Amino acid sequence: MRLLERLGIYARAPDGRSVREIEDDIRDEIASHIAMRTDALVAEGVAEDVARQRAHEAFGDAERVYAACRETDLGERLMLQRINFALMIVALVAIGVFAWRAEATTASTGEAFGRLEGQLESLAGTVRDSTSATSDELAQLAGTVRESGSSTVVEDRIAEIAIRLEELRAAGAGPRQAEVVSLQQQIDALTSDKLRGVIGEGAGQGSAGVRGSALGVLGAVTRPKSDQVFVFGYVEEPGGVDWDKDLTLLMALSECGGTQQFADLTKVRIIRDKKKPIVVDVKEIIESGEGDLELKKGDRIVVPEAFF
Amino acid sequence: MTEERPDLVPGTLDMLVLKALSGGPLHGYAIASRIQVLSEDVLRVEEGSLYPALHRMARRGWIDASWGRSASNRRAKFYELTRDGKRRLRERAAAWERISDAVARVMSAEFTRGARGA
Numbered sequence: 492m493r494l495l496e497r498l499g500i501y502a503r504a505p506d507g508r509s510v511r512e513i514e515d516d517i518r519d520e521i522a523s524h525i526a527m528r529t530d531a532l533v534a535e536g537v538a539e540d541v542a543r544q545r546a547h548e549a550f551g552d553a554e555r556v557y558a559a560c561r562e563t564d565l566g567e568r569l570m571l572q573r574i575n576f577a578l579m580i581v582a583l584v585a586i587g588v589f590a591w592r593a594e595a596t597t598a599s600t601g602e603a604f605g606r607l608e609g610q611l612e613s614l615a616g617t618v619r620d621s622t623s624a625t626s627d628e629l630a631q632l633a634g635t636v637r638e639s640g641s642s643t644v645v646e647d648r649i650a651e652i653a654i655r656l657e658e659l660r661a662a663g664a665g666p667r668q669a670e671v672v673s674l675q676q677q678i679d680a681l682t683s684d685k686l687r688g689v690i691g692e693g694a695g696q697g698s699a700g701v702r703g704s705a706l707g708v709l710g711a712v713t714r715p716k717s718d719q720v721f722v723f724g725y726v727e728e729p730g731g732v733d734w735d736k737d738l739t740l741l742m743a744l745s746e747c748g749g750t751q752q753f754a755d756l757t758k759v760r761i762i763r764d765k766k767k768p769i770v771v772d773v774k775e776i777i778e779s780g781e782g783d784l785e786l787k788k789g790d791r792i793v794v795p796e797a798f799f
Numbered sequence: 800m801t802e803e804r805p806d807l808v809p810g811t812l813d814m815l816v817l818k819a820l821s822g823g824p825l826h827g828y829a830i831a832s833r834i835q836v837l838s839e840d841v842l843r844v845e846e847g848s849l850y851p852a853l854h855r856m857a858r859r860g861w862i863d864a865s866w867g868r869s870a871s872n873r874r875a876k877f878y879e880l881t882r883d884g885k886r887r888l889r890e891r892a893a894a895w896e897r898i899s900d901a902v903a904r905v906m907s908a909e910f911t912r913g914a915r916g917a
Contacts, residue, residue, distance in 0.1 A: 560854045
């Protein structure tokens, strides 16, 4: 009880009046007291103005009395106001820190993808200069990437691949010029359009998208035979398909287990030699039954993701 | 030459206010006046201390307050004892009686000049 009293909390229920009403009440009471003292002095024969002055002097510091009474009457309310104020400050600080952290996280996510993009470009540059990467070694590296699950690990693996390609180039192993050119084109495409699209989707999906694209690219260049076509992107089983002169686009997609749910069939690209990619509307071919293209040895087929 | 008024004994203001109110509702000015009259002008309550004490006792539930009209038809705030206030007054009065008796006994003791304590 003593502690509660010290805190300004008394046993009675809170006053139902407003703060203003309580303050006015205290001032009225003090004024009433001074007026009654003045009346008494006037009744004793003291002049009214003198009486009023003596009444004020006898009362003492009216503001101090008012403040003491106000503190008593508004004890809990003043304390609650102080607690509310403190809580508001804490909440504002918490919101500030949260906003700062969110900003920092967004910036850091952007930086991470920026770094990843830079590494891929670096990889493309390395491949561009390389004439010696063998398919078996690339396949091994691609397998390593497949085992990874997070964007950070993918980043590390890409860095390793770049180093490994440098080593292969330095070692002067047997030339696989066609595959290197293919890898170069595909990584160029990845670093320009695809990666930016994936980054635009957001951090969580972005990591998986980048990983999937990297695997698609690597999957397409890991076939040892050159008399194949290569299918990658949003098909069930990306990779090489044995070529013969009757092989068509639909047949190649079929060989890869068909397309995935979110594949964009209206913009399937065929990369042939070093020419500009041919964009084919596979959906139209399926619906009309006409226009299926015959493929040539070494064609690369890219099935993109449909963006909603 | 006027005789100097002694200060109130610390802790007795609440008791004196409760006692003044035991005769019926009074406003602050009347409470101060009654204490002064009953003490034959020996005790004078500091008005600056009276009102904070009245508000504190009201918050503790010992007295209730309500606005009314004074004898001179001034609007004034009247205080009256609650049941808790009456019980508090009995407790404080009993305690005061014991203390004042004890103080009186000590002060009325007579000593033999030159005697030394045991």
